[in-house]
Amino acid sequence: QVQLVESGGGLVQPGGSLRLSCAASGSIFSIGSMGWYRQAPGKQRELVAAITSANYTNYAYSVKGRFTISRNNVKNTVYLQMNSLKPEDTAVYYCNARVVVTTRANSNYWGQGTQVTVSS
Numbered sequence: 001q002v003q004l005v006e007s008g009g010g011l012v013q014p015g016g017s018l019r020l021s022c023a024a025s026g027s028i029f030s031i032g033s034m035g036w037y038r039q040a041p042g043k044q045r046e047l048v049a050a051i052t053s054a055n056y057t058n059y060a061y062s063v064k065g066r067f068t069i070s071r072n073n074v075k076n077t078v079y080l081q082m083n084s085l086k087p088e089d090t091a092v093y094y095c096n097a098r099v100v101v102t103t104r105a106n107s108n109y110w111g112q113g114t115q116v117t118v119s120s
Contacts, residue, residue, distance in 0.1 A: 002026040002099050002109045009093065009114030016118070017083045022095030022111050024076040032098035034071055034078040038091035038116075048093070049080060063089075085118045092116075 008020040024031060035050035049069035050058045057069055068081040078095055095111040 002028060002097070002101060002107075004095050004097060004109055004111035006093070006095055006111040006114040009116045011117045011119065012085055013120050014086060014118055016085050017081070018085065018116060020080040020082070020093055020095075020114060020116075022078050022097075024097050024099065024109070027102045028076065029100040029102050029104065031073070031076060032100070034095065034097045036069065036078070036080045037094045037096060038089075039094070039113075040091045043091075045094070051078065082116070085116075087118045090116060090118050 002024060003026050004022050004024050006020060006022045008018055010018060012018055033050055033052045036048040037045050038048050039045040046060065048060050048063055049067055051069045051071050059067060066084045071078045092113040093116050094113045097109050099109050100106050
């Protein structure tokens with residue numbers, strides 16, 4: 001199976017920055033697209049940013065120009081650099097990866113989530 005382990009969340013003031021990391025491990029044959037989602041209590045989970053294996057990126061309108069997604073394929077890790085943070089960015093952030101495992105099954109996997117709180 002595959003595990004996605006996230007780190008980097010925390011409490012920051014408005015205008016501050018955080019860098020989230022998510023490392024994949026396990027029975028991995030290959031990894032396709034990776035992305036970050038976020039969810040606040042009582043709200044739908046929404047896509048924040050995504051990146052393909054060829055480094056094409058896509059961002060939610062609300063974070064475009066402030067957040068940057070990147071990946072390191074040697075480390076099987078995806079990152080989310082978050083700048084100019086706003087209180088409305090407060091949520092649990094989840095990473096996602098499309099993974100082909102060694103049996104050649106193809107599935108989406110999710111991290112455990114990391115809390116980001118933006119408050120003065």
